[in-house]
Amino acid sequence: MQDIWDILPGLGDKLAAHVVLSASAIGLAMLIALPMAVWASRSAIVSRLALSLASLVQTIPALALLALFFPLLLSLRAVFGEGLPTLGFLPALMALTLYALLPILRNAVTAQANLDEGVLEAADGVGMTKWQKLVLVEAPLSAPFIMAGIRTASVWTIGAATLATTIGQPSLGDPIFAGLQTQNWALVLAGCVASAGLALAADNLLWVIEVGLAKRSRWMTFGGMAVVALGILAALWAQSTGSDERRIVIASKQFSEQYILAQLIGARLEAAGYAVEYRDGLGSAVVHSAVASSSIDISVDYTGTIWTNYLKRADNPGREAMYETIRDWEWRQNGVKVLGRLGFENAYAFAMRGDRAKELGVTSLTDLVGKAPQLTVGGDPEFFERPEWLAVRDAYGLRFGQSRNFAPTFMYNALASGEADVISAYTSDGRIAADKLVVLADPKGALPSYDALLMLSPRIAEDKGVIAALEPLLGAISVEAMREANLAVDREDAKKLTPKAAAAELGKSLRRPGLDPG
Amino acid sequence: MTMPSPLLRFDGVICRFGEVTAVGALGAGVTCDLAPGSFVALVGASGSGKSTLLKTVNTLVKPSEGRVLFAGEDVAGLKPAHLRRRVGYVFQGIGLFPHFSVAENIAIGPRLAGEKLAPQQIAELLALVELDPAYATRMPDELSGGQRQRVGVARALAGGPELLLMDEPFGALDPVTRDALGRKVRELHDALGLTTVMVTHDMAEALLLADRVLVMDKGQLVADETPRALLAGAGGVVAQRLVAVPRHQAERLAAMEAQG
Numbered sequence: 001m002q003d004i005w006d007i008l009p010g011l012g013d014k015l016a017a018h019v020v021l022s023a024s025a026i027g028l029a030m031l032i033a034l035p036m037a038v039w040a041s042r043s044a045i046v047s048r049l050a051l052s053l054a055s056l057v058q059t060i061p062a063l064a065l066l067a068l069f070f071p072l073l074l075s076l077r078a079v080f081g082e083g084l085p086t087l088g089f090l091p092a093l094m095a096l097t098l099y100a101l102l103p104i105l106r107n108a109v110t111a112q113a114n115l116d117e118g119v120l121e122a123a124d125g126v127g128m129t130k131w132q133k134l135v136l137v138e139a140p141l142s143a144p145f146i147m148a149g150i151r152t153a154s155v156w157t158i159g160a161a162t163l164a165t166t167i168g169q170p171s172l173g174d175p176i177f178a179g180l181q182t183q184n185w186a187l188v189l190a191g192c193v194a195s196a197g198l199a200l201a202a203d204n205l206l207w208v209i210e211v212g213l214a215k216r217s218r219w220m221t222f223g224g225m226a227v228v229a230l231g232i233l234a235a236l237w238a239q240s241t242g243s244d245e246r247r248i249v250i251a252s253k254q255f256s257e258q259y260i261l262a263q264l265i266g267a268r269l270e271a272a273g274y275a276v277e278y279r280d281g282l283g284s285a286v287v288h289s290a291v292a293s294s295s296i297d298i299s300v301d302y303t304g305t306i307w308t309n310y311l312k313r314a315d316n317p318g319r320e321a322m323y324e325t326i327r328d329w330e331w332r333q334n335g336v337k338v339l340g341r342l343g344f345e346n347a348y349a350f351a352m353r354g355d356r357a358k359e360l361g362v363t364s365l366t367d368l369v370g371k372a373p374q375l376t377v378g379g380d381p382e383f384f385e386r387p388e389w390l391a392v393r394d395a396y397g398l399r400f401g402q403s404r405n406f407a408p409t410f411m412y413n414a415l416a417s418g419e420a421d422v423i424s425a426y427t428s429d430g431r432i433a434a435d436k437l438v439v440l441a442d443p444k445g446a447l448p449s450y451d452a453l454l455m456l457s458p459r460i461a462e463d464k465g466v467i468a469a470l471e472p473l474l475g476a477i478s479v480e481a482m483r484e485a486n487l488a489v490d491r492e493d494a495k496k497l498t499p500k501a502a503a504a505e506l507g508k509s510l511r512r513p514g515l516d517p518g
Numbered sequence: 519m520t521m522p523s524p525l526l527r528f529d530g531v532i533c534r535f536g537e538v539t540a541v542g543a544l545g546a547g548v549t550c551d552l553a554p555g556s557f558v559a560l561v562g563a564s565g566s567g568k569s570t571l572l573k574t575v576n577t578l579v580k581p582s583e584g585r586v587l588f589a590g591e592d593v594a595g596l597k598p599a600h601l602r603r604r605v606g607y608v609f610q611g612i613g614l615f616p617h618f619s620v621a622e623n624i625a626i627g628p629r630l631a632g633e634k635l636a637p638q639q640i641a642e643l644l645a646l647v648e649l650d651p652a653y654a655t656r657m658p659d660e661l662s663g664g665q666r667q668r669v670g671v672a673r674a675l676a677g678g679p680e681l682l683l684m685d686e687p688f689g690a691l692d693p694v695t696r697d698a699l700g701r702k703v704r705e706l707h708d709a710l711g712l713t714t715v716m717v718t719h720d721m722a723e724a725l726l727l728a729d730r731v732l733v734m735d736k737g738q739l740v741a742d743e744t745p746r747a748l749l750a751g752a753g754g755v756v757a758q759r760l761v762a763v764p765r766h767q768a769e770r771l772a773a774m775e776a777q778g
Contacts (some may be wrong), residue, residue, distance in 0.1 A: 053730070092680075116613070118609070118611025118612060118613035119613045119614075119615060119616065120613075121611060121613055122607075122609075122611070122612070122613025122615065123613075123615075124578055124602070124636065125576065125578065125613070126602060126605035126607070126626050126630065126673065127598065127599045127600070127602030127603045128599065128630060129598075132599075132630060136615075136626075137615060140617050141616070141617060216617060333757070379667060
């Protein structure tokens with residue numbers, strides 16, 4: 001288990017990215033909210049409209065708001081061309097800016113509404129123009145309240161910016177999401193400590209400015225501003241010292257296997273002299289489009305996922321036909337090169353405890369049909385809605401006595417304790433081996449295959465060096481090796497490994513290359 | 519004898535706010551000339567329209583009909599910022615800028631016009647309203663109500679105005695301060711050769727300070743008399759009702775004294 005104090009110093013670049021993103025979002029929100037507040041103070045309709053809109057945005061969960069910008073920007077490519085980034089900084093900035101609007105806008109509008117009538121009348125009475133009144137009277141008198149709004153916005157934004165990880169923008173959310181998926185709590189804690197520390201620091205600095213404005217202390221106001229500016233400049237400098245050359249970006253979705261494979265791929269490319277960058281913990285839905293748009297260069301996806309989600313097919317033509325169809329479709333439709341299959345599947349499968357299967361005499365789904373009415377089946381929360389379950393149920397005429405939903409981690413506990421007799425497992429899951437489970441055969445081929453595919457973005461589809469570095473992985477990873485690596489990351493005891501270490505172990509146990517024809 | 523040409527002329531002024539007519543009545547606006555150098559009190563009950571009429575002069579209120587001429591020019595045609603630099607304005611709310619020092623408050627009018635007041639000039643203005651020059655560096659929240667309004671008067675005078683408008687200027691002050699500041703303003707009016715229009719609901723104050731009293735009732739001018747004429751019974755029912763209040767108070771006080 002890593003120690004949090006060993007992790008924190010390594011988060012410098014994430015911290016810099018986090019600061020730049022948050023500061024940009026707050027700055028942009030100020031540029032929008034402050035003129036809007038001035039307008040709102042002159043018109044009751046604008047005031048009501050602006051505040052309702054900003055409040056409406058707040059009701060959208062931050063995670064959803066971030067994710068929504070991906071399809072939005074994708075559709076905007078029709079207008080702005082293919083160069084428009086759909087992942088990373090731009091969508092994160094837009095979502096966080098929207099999120100930061102409300103506190104700034106609300107405080108600015110309230111501050112203006114609460115200005116002393118007499119002072120405003122005096123401003124008119126001494127002959128100020130509207131602009132002079134705004135600059136000399138309204139702005140300085142509202143400033144402390146506006147600053148309080150900016151403070152609130154900053155704390156929110158720094159917190160919400162951790163979610164930018166899911167749309168491919170590096171932030172302090174990277175260690176949090178990576179740690180959550182691989183159950184590396186030190187990593188989670190390090191990310192939380194760093195982002196909470198940043199939020200506290202920003203809150204206190206802005207408080208100094210706020211008090212400086214309220215007490216009209218130039219020393220506090222400008223001192224606070226100078227420190228904020230220095231912090232942002234330092235973050236910008238830290239970011240810009242990174243190399244300018246385009247690195248090869250490797251994606252991983254939010255489960256251990258993806259983290260391990262990303263590290264395995266990255267290590268091979270680095271050995272071949274490439275600079276690589278990891279976008280960990282991406283939402284599953286964005287990875288596919290991100291590779292097609294070259295926002296991401298390399299991902300590992302699964303045939304069954306692409307088959308149902310992107311080809312929108314419900315039939316099952318068999319493993320080979322499915323693979324060929326997907327390979328052609330990706331190349332023609334998206335310019336994405338399916339380099340080949342890694343050799344294992346991460347499919348849905350039905351698993352039972354070994355002793356229980358023996359006792360009931362069950363080795364395949366066909367054997368299960370007669371026994372099912374006395375048994376309880378457990379699945380992850382979405383399983384009983386998925387086409388895989390419907391296909392199996394209808395193909396075999398399976399009728400279980402009871403079906404229950406469990407979070408994936410608890411599914412295995414339920415099986416161990418006898419609360420479920422059969423569960424929907426994932427074939428590459430390390431716990432199948434660890435818990436000595438039996439995976440039931442599927443003689444009718446009702447479950448679609450989920451071959452792990454190595455996907456290359458259009459940008460590097462023809463890159464001979466990349467292809468040469470990665471070809472040895474094709475057909476080289478057995479499901480047993482993958483299970484072992486997954487277990488090493490998922491386990492809680494002293495043998496727990498980081499994804500990087502597990503990838504190194506996995507790299508040593510590669511099968512002889514060239515078994516896969518693709 | 520020829521009358522000097524008026525500094526201020528109300529010409530058929532009517533102010534409506536939606537359904538309510540605050541100044542003037544249907545077809546009959548307020549018309550009246552004010553000579554330069556005069557100290558005119560505008561007296562009436564609450565809601566009689568006196569404040570609204572005053573604010574048409576520096577265009578804080580725009581008349582619905584009619585016009586206001588300042589030194590022969592329609593104020594509607596003047597840039598508000600320019601006009602208000604020539605017209606000092608003191609009002610009940612005082613409205614000192616809380617983030618400016620006393621000196622900065624006083625100097626704001628000239629500053630807007632691009633001039634800078636020297637510390638010596640600030641000290642002179644403070645002296646005019648009987649404040650120590652040391653007050654220049656204080657912030658408004660360090661002053662008493664009376665001191666604040668003295669600064670308010672100094673601010674109104676800083677631009678060297680031709681006309682001084684005062685809207686219930688002493689309404690929020692205690693009686694002693696109110697009396698002293700009233701006398702001070704009249705003294706400054708005479709010394710600086712100002713033309714002053716003061717809105718008040720206190721007839722005693724009007725009679726004692728002004729040399730001409732206009733009485734308003736329901737948006738209309740109902741009396742236009744000198745203080746002496748009002749005391750002699752001129753001006754009609756509404757005006758006399760207002761005059762009766764301080765007169766009765768004085769009589770009762772005198773009677774009390776006589777009883778010993």
